[in-house]
Structures are given as C-alpha cells and as structure tokens.
Amino acid sequence: MVFSSLTFLFAYLPAVLAVYFLVPFRFRNFVLLVVSLFFYGWGEPVYVLVMIFSILFNWIFGRMISQYRDRDRKTAGKYLTICIVLNLLLLGFFKYYDFFIGNLNAIGITFLKPLKLGLPIGISFYTFQAMSYPIDLYRHDTDPQRSVINFGAYVTMFPQLIAGPIVRYRDIAGMLENRKENVDKFYEGVVRFMCGLAKKVLLANSCGQVFETVNSLSFSQSSVLTAWLGILCYAFQIYFDFSGYSDMAIGLGKMFGFDFLENFNYPYIARSVTDFWRRWHMSLSYWFRDYVYIPLGGNRLGLKRQIINIMIVWLLTGFWHGASWNFVLWGIFYGIVLIIEKLFLLKPLQKAPAFVGHIYTMFVVLVAWVLFAFTDFSQVLTYLGMMFGRASAFANAYTVYFLRDNFVLLAVCAAACTPIARTRMNFLKNNTFAMARPLLVLLALIVCTAFIVDASYNPFLYFRF
Amino acid sequence: MKKNTSREKMIRIMTAGVFCLFVFGMSAVNLFAEKKDFSENENRVLVPFPSVSAQNILFGDFDTDFEKWFSDHFVGRDSWIRRKASLRIDTGAIENNGVWLARDGRLIQQFVTYDEKTVTSNISCLQEFSDDTGMKLNILLVPSAAWGEQQYLPAGAVNVNEQELIREIAASLPKQNCIDISDAVRQIDDGYFRTDHHWNEKGALIGYQAICQSVLQKDAQQFTFEEVSDNFRGTMYSRSGAFWTPAESIFRIRPAKEMPVQVVFEDGTTMNTMFVDEHLQEKDQYPYYLDGNHGYISIRTGASGGRRAVVIKDSYAHILLPYLAQEYSQIDVFDLRYYTDKVSDHIPSEDRDHTDVYIIYGLPTFCSDSNLSILW
Numbered sequence: 001m002v003f004s005s006l007t008f009l010f011a012y013l014p015a016v017l018a019v020y021f022l023v024p025f026r027f028r029n030f031v032l033l034v035v036s037l038f039f040y041g042w043g044e045p046v047y048v049l050v051m052i053f054s055i056l057f058n059w060i061f062g063r064m065i066s067q068y069r070d071r072d073r074k075t076a077g078k079y080l081t082i083c084i085v086l087n088l089l090l091l092g093f094f095k096y097y098d099f100f101i102g103n104l105n106a107i108g109i110t111f112l113k114p115l116k117l118g119l120p121i122g123i124s125f126y127t128f129q130a131m132s133y134p135i136d137l138y139r140h141d142t143d144p145q146r147s148v149i150n151f152g153a154y155v156t157m158f159p160q161l162i163a164g165p166i167v168r169y170r171d172i173a174g175m176l177e178n179r180k181e182n183v184d185k186f187y188e189g190v191v192r193f194m195c196g197l198a199k200k201v202l203l204a205n206s207c208g209q210v211f212e213t214v215n216s217l218s219f220s221q222s223s224v225l226t227a228w229l230g231i232l233c234y235a236f237q238i239y240f241d242f243s244g245y246s247d248m249a250i251g252l253g254k255m256f257g258f259d260f261l262e263n264f265n266y267p268y269i270a271r272s273v274t275d276f277w278r279r280w281h282m283s284l285s286y287w288f289r290d291y292v293y294i295p296l297g298g299n300r301l302g303l304k305r306q307i308i309n310i311m312i313v314w315l316l317t318g319f320w321h322g323a324s325w326n327f328v329l330w331g332i333f334y335g336i337v338l339i340i341e342k343l344f345l346l347k348p349l350q351k352a353p354a355f356v357g358h359i360y361t362m363f364v365v366l367v368a369w370v371l372f373a374f375t376d377f378s379q380v381l382t383y384l385g386m387m388f389g390r391a392s393a394f395a396n397a398y399t400v401y402f403l404r405d406n407f408v409l410l411a412v413c414a415a416a417c418t419p420i421a422r423t424r425m426n427f428l429k430n431n432t433f434a435m436a437r438p439l440l441v442l443l444a445l446i447v448c449t450a451f452i453v454d455a456s457y458n459p460f461l462y463f464r465f
Numbered sequence: 466m467k468k469n470t471s472r473e474k475m476i477r478i479m480t481a482g483v484f485c486l487f488v489f490g491m492s493a494v495n496l497f498a499e500k501k502d503f504s505e506n507e508n509r510v511l512v513p514f515p516s517v518s519a520q521n522i523l524f525g526d527f528d529t530d531f532e533k534w535f536s537d538h539f540v541g542r543d544s545w546i547r548r549k550a551s552l553r554i555d556t557g558a559i560e561n562n563g564v565w566l567a568r569d570g571r572l573i574q575q576f577v578t579y580d581e582k583t584v585t586s587n588i589s590c591l592q593e594f595s596d597d598t599g600m601k602l603n604i605l606l607v608p609s610a611a612w613g614e615q616q617y618l619p620a621g622a623v624n625v626n627e628q629e630l631i632r633e634i635a636a637s638l639p640k641q642n643c644i645d646i647s648d649a650v651r652q653i654d655d656g657y658f659r660t661d662h663h664w665n666e667k668g669a670l671i672g673y674q675a676i677c678q679s680v681l682q683k684d685a686q687q688f689t690f691e692e693v694s695d696n697f698r699g700t701m702y703s704r705s706g707a708f709w710t711p712a713e714s715i716f717r718i719r720p721a722k723e724m725p726v727q728v729v730f731e732d733g734t735t736m737n738t739m740f741v742d743e744h745l746q747e748k749d750q751y752p753y754y755l756d757g758n759h760g761y762i763s764i765r766t767g768a769s770g771g772r773r774a775v776v777i778k779d780s781y782a783h784i785l786l787p788y789l790a791q792e793y794s795q796i797d798v799f800d801l802r803y804y805t806d807k808v809s810d811h812i813p814s815e816d817r818d819h820t821d822v823y824i825i826y827g828l829p830t831f832c833s834d835s836n837l838s839i840l841w
Contacts, residue, residue, distance in 0.1 A: 006539055007532045010492040017485070045523045187477035190484040216578050397623045398577075404621025408556040434472065438479040445487045447552060453545035454706065456536035457507065457562070 001042045002162075003248045004200045006452055012039065016158075020256065021181070029153040029176060032256065036156035040121070047120035050090065055152045057086055058130040059145070065137045066144035076138055083134045091127045094120055099323035122162040124320060128287055130155045133169040135291055142170040150176045159252035163245040165263040165283035168290070172258065179257035189254030191437070194444045196247025201448045203416065204241035205455065206409050207233040210402060211373075215383075217398060225395040227386035229402055231366050234373050236413040239268065242281070261286075268417040271357030272349050273337050273364050284320070288313050310342075311335045321372070326380065330371040337364055491540070498540040505748040506546075506703045511537040543708065550706030559619040564705035567617040572701035572710060573610045574662040576625050579832035584630075588637050590837040591824060595641060597840075598809045600817055602641040603680050604824040605672060606631050606831055607664055607781045610657035613650035627828055634831075646675045659713050661699020662827070663751055663781060666690050666716045672825075673788035680821055686791055690716035693742070697750040715750050718787045724767035726790060731761040731804070739764070739787045754783040760803035764796040773820040775812055777801060779834065782825040793821075801836040808840060 001008050016035045023031055041048040061083035068076035098114040105114075133151070136142040145151045154176055160167060214230030246263035253260045263283050270276035277285060293313050299306045311332070318331015341349070349357045367384070374380045385391075403410070415421070504511050515521065515530035539545070553561045560566060565573040595602050611618065612627035628647035635643035649671045650656045656668030664672070670688065677685040694715040702710055717740055728736045736756070744752040755762060758780060774793040776782055778800060789796060799808050812820055826834070 001528070001532070005532060006536045009488060010495055010539075011535065014489045014492045018489075042528050045528075183474070183478055183481060187481045190481050194484070213577065218578060218581055221578060401577075401621050401623040405559050408558075434476045437476055438483045441480050442483050442487065445484070446548070449491070450545045450549040450552060453536065453539055453542055454549035454562070456533070456539075457542075457546050457706070 001039060003245070004197060004448075004452060006456070009449070009452075017255070028256075029147075029150050032158075033149055033153040033156060036153070036158040036161060039158040040156060040161060044120055050094070050120055050123070051126065051156060054087070054090060054127065054130050055148070055155050058083065058133055058155070059148050059151045062134050062137050062144055062151070065134050069138055069140065080134055080138045084131060087127050087131045091123060094123055096323045125164050125166055126155055126161060128166050129168075132287070132291065136168065136170045142173050145169075145173070145176070157253075157258075159249040159256075160260060163242065163249070164281070165246055165249060165260050166287050167260055167283070168287070171261060175258050181255070181257035185254050185257060189251045190441060191251070192254060193248050193251030194441050196244040196249075196251060197448050198444050199240040199244030199247060199416065201451045203409070203413050204237045204244055205451070206406070207237040207240065207413060210406055211237060214402065220392050221396070221398055222386050222391040223393040223396045223399055224387065224389060224391050225399045226402060227383065227391060228366070229399065231369055231373070231383070231387065235268070235366055235369050236417075238369065238372075239264075239417065240413065266417065266419055268362065268365070269358070269419070270361050271354060272341055272346060273334070273361055274341050274346060276361055276365060277334070277338070284317070288317060292316060307339055310339055314338070322375075324375045326371055326375050326377060330368060333368055333371060495540040500538045504537075504542075506543055506708070508700075508703060508749050546706040547708045550708070559621055561706055562704050564701050564707075565611065565618055565622055566705065566707060567614070567619055569617055570710055571610075571614065571617045571659045572705045572707060573614060573618065574701055574829065576609045576611045576627070576829045577623055579625060579829070583835060584634065584832050587831060587834070587837045588634060590840050591638060591641065594809070594840040598812060598817070598822070600812070600820070600822050602638075602822050602824050603644060603676070604635075604638065604641055605644045605646070605676065606634065606826055606828045607668075607672065608647050608650055609827060609829050610662065610664070612647065612828075613656050613664070613668065615651070630832075631828065642679060644675050644679050646671055649675060658697070658699050660697070660702035660710055661751060662701055663699070663784065666718050666784060669785040669788060672785050676789070677792075681792055687721050688788065689719045691719055693717045693740075693753070694745040694750055698748055699751065700749065715745065715753055720791050724791075726767070727765045728755070729763045730756070730759050739790060751780070751783070755786055757783070758800060758803060760800055760805075762798040764790055764798065766790045766794055766796075768792060768794045770794065771819065773797075773816055774823060775799070775808070775820060776823045776825055777808060777840070778823070778825040779827055779830040781827040781830070785825060801839050802834065805839060
C-alpha cells in the first residue's frame with residue numbers, strides 16, 4: 001500500500017487515525033505497532049515474519065549488549081558483531097543473493113541457482129534502522145529500550161517503513177516514551193503530508209510519464225535536446241517521488257506526535273556535488289557517516305586512508321540502492337567525483353560565480369541519473385550517446401511537443417526544487433491570506449484525488465485488448 | 466497579539482479540520498455508496514471484490530485485487546476523471562491519457578511513436594504469407610485520424626509521419642499491391658469520428674473507392690448515408706476523460722440497390738444484415754458495423770461476378786465491409802487477434818484465381834499488433 005493510493009487515503013489512514021486517537025496514550029505505541037504490521041503485511045503477508053524476527057533479535061541482542069557494555073566490552077562487542085552479521089545476512093540474503101548467484105553463473109560457476117524470492121519491501125530501510133539500535137547501545141549513545149512493543153513500534157513505524165527517512169534509534173528514543181500529539185503538530189503534519197502527496201501525485205508521476213515517452217522514441221525521432229529534457233524529467237521524478245515520500249512520512253509522523261529528521265534540503269540548488277550529497281537523502285548519508293565512514297577512521301588517518309574510506313562508503317551507497325552493477329557504477333562515479341572535488345575543485349568552485357557551480361552540479365547529477373535509470377548498460381550508453389550528440393537532430397518536433405505539453409509542469413517543478421515556496425509564500429502566514437491555507441489543503445486534496453483516480457482509469461479499448 | 470494567536474490557532478484547527486473532514490467524509494461516503502458492476506465509460510466490467518481466503522490473502526493477490534476493487538468502485542469515479550482531464554487542459558496540456566484535445570472538439574488518438582521491430586516483423590509475416598499461398602496481397606493500411614485530420618491537431622502536437630511510413634512499408638513489399646490513401650483521406654474534412662479512433666463512413670468510402678480503382682479496376686458505386694444514431698460517444702471520449710464533448714452520429718451505409726446478405730459468425734450465429742441496431746443502445750456504438758470483433762465472419766451476398774474476397778483485418782475494416790459486400794459474392798473475414806487457425810486453409814487452391822486477399826488495418830494497430838505471425 002503506498003500513501004498515494006485511494007486505499008491508503010480513504011480506508012487505512014482514517015481507520016488508523018480514529019483508533020490511535022481513541023485509545024489512551026499508554027496503548028498508542030502498541031496501536032502503532034499493530035497497524036504498522038498490518039500496513040506491512042498488506043503487501044507482504046509472509047515477510048511480516050522476517051520483520052518480526054528482525055525486531056526480536058535486534059531487541060534481544062540489544063539487551064545482551066546493554067548488560068555487558070559497562071563491565072565487559074569484549075563480550076558486548078561479540079554480541080554486537082553477531083547482531084550486525086545477522087542483520088547483514090538478512091539483507092544480503094533477500095536483496096543480494098540472486099545477484100551474486102547470477103554473477104557466479106555468468107562466469108561459469110553454476111552449482112547454485114537464483115531463488116527468485118521477492119524482495120521484502122523496505123528491507124533496506126528497516127534493517128539499517130534496526131541495526132542502529134545495537135550499535136548506539138554499544139557506543140553508549142542511547143539507553144536500552146525495555147519494552148519490545150516500543151522497540152517494535154520504532155522499527156515498523158509505517159510512515160517511514162517503506163522509503164525512509166532512516167530514523168536512528170537515539171533520535172527517536174525519547175519520543176517513544178513521551179510525546180505530545182496536539183492540534184499544532186497535527187496541523188503541521190497535515191500541511192507537510194499534503195505537500196508530499198502533491199509532489200508525488202502531481203509532479204513526480206507526470207514527469208515519469210514524460211521520461212517514459214522520451215525513452216520510447218526511436219532513433220529517427222530522437223534529438224539531443226529531447227534526451228536532456230527526458231533526463232531532467234527523470235531527475236524531477238526521482239526527487240519529487242522520494243522527497244514527496246519523505247514529506248508524507250514526516251507529516252504522518254507529526255500527526256502521531258513524532259519529529260523525524262529532515263531527509264532533503266533542496267538538493268538541486270547545490271553548488272557542488274559535495275553540497276548536493278549534503279542535501280540529498282540526508283538520513284542515509286548520516287547513517288553511512290556514523291556507522292561506516294567514521295568507524296573506518298574517516299579523515300583522521302591521513303589523506304590516502306580518507307580517499308579509500310570515501311570510496312568504500314560510496315561503493316556501499318551505490319550497492320545499497322539496488323543489487324545491480326549500474327548502481328555500483330553510480331556509487332563509484334559519485335565517489336570519484338567527490339574525491340576530485342575534495343582534492344581540486346571545491347576551492348575554485350567557491351570562488352567562481354554561483355551559476356558556474358549550479359550548472360556544473362546539475363550536469364554531473366543528470367549524467368549520474370542516466371546510470372541510475374537503466375539497469376541495462378547498453379541502454380545507459382545509448383541514452384548518454386543521445387545526450388552527447390548521437391541523435392538524429394539537435395532538436396525536433398518532439399522537443400517542441402514535450403515542451404508545449406508540459407511547460408506548466410516543468411515550470412512548477414523547477415520552482416518547487418528551490419526554496420521559493422518557503423521564502424515567497426510568507427504572505428500565507430499573515431492575517432489577510434491566512435484563510436488561504438485551509439482552502440489550499442482542500443484544493444490539493446481534490447486535485448490529488450482526481451489524479452489518483454485517473455491513474456487507475458483503464459478504459460478497455462478493444463483494439464488494445 | 467493575543468487576537469493574532471487565537472486567529473492563528475483557529476486557522477490551524479480549520480486546516481486540520483478540512484483534512485479530516487475530507488478524508489473521513491469521503492471514506493464514509495465511499496463505504497456506503499452504491500456499487501456498480503459495469504463502467505460504461507470504460508466499456509468494461511469492474512473488478513469484483515476479491516475472494517477472502519487464507520490462501521488468497523497469504524499467497525495470492527488479495528492486496529492488489531482489493532486495491533483495484535477499491536479504486537474501480539470509488540465514489541464519483543467518472544467525475545474525478547473528468548476533473549483531472551479539465552485540470553490538464555487548464556494547466557496548458559494538449560493531450561490527456563494519450564488523446565489529443567484537438568480543435569473543433571475533436572478527440573484524436575495519439576500516434577507519437579511505434580516499435581520498428583514490430584513493423585519489420587509484420588512486413589515479413591505478410592511476405593511469408595504471400596509466398597506460402599502464392600497470392601498477391603492487397604494491403605490497405607488506414608492512416609489514423611492524427612494523420613487524416615492533422616489540421617485539427619493542437620499547435621505543438623507531433624505525429625508519426627504516416628505517409629512516409631506507409632510508403633516505406635509498401636517499398637519493402639514490392640510484390641504486393643499496397644493501396645496508399647494517405648493523400649485521399651486528407652482531402653476530405655470529415656473522414657474520421659470525432660470521439661472515436663476509427664474512420665467513419667465517409668473515410669471508409671475513400672478506402673472503397675481506392676480499392677475499386679486499384680484492385681477491381683472499375684468505377685465505384687454510389688451510396689447514401691442514413692443517420693441511425695446521434696448519441697455515439699466513442700473510445701477517445703472514454704479515454705480522454707473529456708466527458709463534456711458532445712456526442713456524434715452513426716450512419717447506415719445504403720447502396721443504390723439493396724441486395725440480400727447473409728452474415729455467419731464463427732459460432733454459427735447468423736444475421737441477414739451487416740448492421741446491428743442493438744449496439745446503438747449502448748455507449749460504444751461502433752459495433753453497429755458487423756457486430757464488433759469476431760475471429761471469423763463469413764459474408765454471402767447477392768453480388769454478381771462470382772468473385773471471392775479474403776480479408777485479414779482489425780476493426781477498421783468493419784465499416785469498410787458494407788461497401789466491399791457490393792462487389793464480392795463471398796467474403797471471409799479473419800481477425801488474427803481472435804482467430805488462431807491457419808487462414809490459408811480457407812483459400813482452396815482451385816478458388817485462388819478468382820479470390821482477392823486483403824490486409825486491412827489501422828496503421829497504429831499494424832505497428833503494434835504481434836498476431837500477424839499466425840498467418841504462416
């Protein structure tokens with residue numbers, strides 16, 4: 001069940017809100033746990049067991065670690081290691097097993113066969129999230145959670161279960177025990193949720209359709225400009241999809257009294273790729289920084305070691321995004337760009353006029369999205385070829401058509417990538433226009449519902465049977 | 466200041482309230498609203514409630530089936546779709562769901578791109594079929610409305626260059642008789658339905674005249690058109706969501722001299738006409754012509770001359786066959802999307818010198834249909 005579906009908006013969400021606010025506070029984590037397991041089990045009825053297993057062993061190992069962490073670091077460390085290995089095995093088995101076997105088969109080692117198990121939804125997110133608990137405990141960054149229900153509510157919490165933000169246990173520990181749900185928070189949650197829903201339904205999905213059509217053009221219809229327009233639409237799609245999902249998660253969290261950390265900070269206005277990655281999927285970057293980069297020594301062991309550490313982190317980041325070589329390549333590409341920036345580019349970029357940095361960053365990011373968009377490497381090469389001149393024209397009627405049909409969409413997307421809405425829409429806060437806020441929420445609800453219903457509209461035209 | 470804060474508080478309560486009212490209200494209305502089984506606009510049976518069994522919930526598709534059921538029966542479904550279509554127009558778009566919102570209230574199917582591989586493979590299927598049967602094929606690929614009525618397309622629209630494509634296909638089938646009507650359909654103003662992807666009786670007349678000239682080598686007969694319905698809302702009406710578009714008319718095609726006709730379908734059902742009035746009571750009325758899609762139709766007429774035709778076609782041919790029926794005493798019609806046996810078995814070799822074989826497709830179908838491989 002995705003947030004941008006009728007089932008979520010008009011069946012699941014009202015039911016959950018009603019139950020949650022009808023029960024007294026001490027039962028609310030339990031309610032969250034149950035409805036989140038239902039949410040997860042809706043699409044993955046069998047894999048709920050994997051999730052429950054993950055909750056239980058992380059919680060139990062957490063108890064062991066907290067028992068030993070003061071008097072016997074070695075034993076505590078042993079438990080931590082086992083716990084991390086278990087988590088990684090779980091993730092590795094479901095996400096990477098078939099990939100490795102496929103590669104082994106490809107080089108002639110064929111005694112194992114791919115299992116073709118479906119990937120449990122969100123496993124990359126919730127294993128990372130669950131893992132942060134034993135590690136934080138071991139490092140004395142947090143206190144043990146006595147209640148398995150509270151811990152379960154933390155791991156499964158449905159707002160961020162499927163696509164993050166990846167919440168570290170220590171950031172949320174206090175709120176599990178004590179948080180305030182009130183009108184102000186609910187209001188903030190509603191506004192945030194609606195922003196996210198509109199981003200996903202109105203912007204991301206429409207941009208996705210443009211990219212899809214661009215992709216289906218034959219060579220004789222292709223052009224350089226269309227290819228750039230297409231990948232720009234992909235960039236919009238992936239940003240509004242992902243950040244929209246984060247907004248919805250943060251908004252829902254607020255409705256239930258939680259404050260999750262921000263996940264995006266206008267990444268496309270970055271002036272360097274380093275800056276971009278401080279603004280894109282921040283919760284993942286923090287995770288890799290805190291649990292991989294710094295433990296590896298970070299920048300404290302000399303430049304050579306730092307470069308190796310950066311490459312390790314980016315190899316893992318790429319691989320985390322999917323079990324396919326193109327994601328690995330994408331990670332390596334970013335690792336290299338970031339190292340080059342660190343060594344040579346950052347200083348001149350800071351001195352250069354802002355637009356140079358913006359153009360350079362968008363150029364790198366768009367090229368990298370091509371690596372991300374296609375799992376098939378020959379498609380990557382074809383698309384990059386189109387962008388750099390291997391097309392039948394520089395621009396043609398199709399370019400005009402895409403611009404003509406989507407100029408409002410593109411303009412809104414471009415504006416929504418910048419903080420303009422936040423800085424220029426302040427008038428909504430003053431009294432005269434304050435009434436616009438409930439009206440805007442209503443309007444957004446109506447428009448989003450229309451788009452969601454339309455997406456399920458499927459005229460049976462018999463010539464397409 | 467105090468007043469300000471209380472006002473701010475009120476706005477916040479109202480905003481949260483609007484959200485809750487909408488979400489809870491719509492859910493409640495939706496829960497109790499009457500459910501329909503059939504969507505006229507979509508021309509399909511709506512998804513039924515999925516079966517509730519442990520097997521289906523744990524290992525089946527209960528979740529996706531439930532979500533399909535939920536959105537299929539969502540309250541006010543058609544008006545949401547209409548709302549989305551008008552929002553698209555209001556924000557400057559020139560198409561919705563693959564339909565051009567063209568001038569003069571016309572709804573024209575987009576034909577923006579196609580798969581070259583499918584075209585190549587269909588070309589070789591035809592060639593093989595011709596080699597296999599030793600018969601020359603008369604190939605009529607009907608340009609889509611986006612070509613025939615391109616003067617109505619909104620500014621900025623693109624379309625496959627259908628003329629070029631039809632000529633390319635003809636050039637790669639040099640031994641066959643390819644009938645090119647890409648200029649002719651542009652010369653009349655009204656060769657296509659305004660709300661449907663098919664050509665209409667006037668467009669099909671052009672096809673018939675071209676066949677007379679290029680295959681039969683005789684003058685075309687005269688026909689008159691009799692309006693039989695004025696409330697036809699076609700496939701493009703449904704797909705575009707532009708439900709404010711006015712309905713249009715359906716015409717019966719009347720030859721100067723009516724002759725007896727017998728139509729037999731693959732299941733043995735027989736009719737004595739090529740026009741099915743019952744379909745004029747439905748939303749989709751194009752099946753008025755030859756009862757819509759059938760795998761096999763046999764048409765016997767009182768036409769003189771004793772010539773036979775074998776027609777391999779998609780639904781574009783349905784409105785053309787009433788014209789052809791005037792010229793052939795026997796027509797065997799095959800729709801390869803529904804017919805899976807060998808077509809050549811229906812062309813006995815002793816008949817072959819007085820049989821004409823036709824391939825009649827709308828160009829977009831020809832470029833996307835993978836069923837032609839059944840031919841040989």
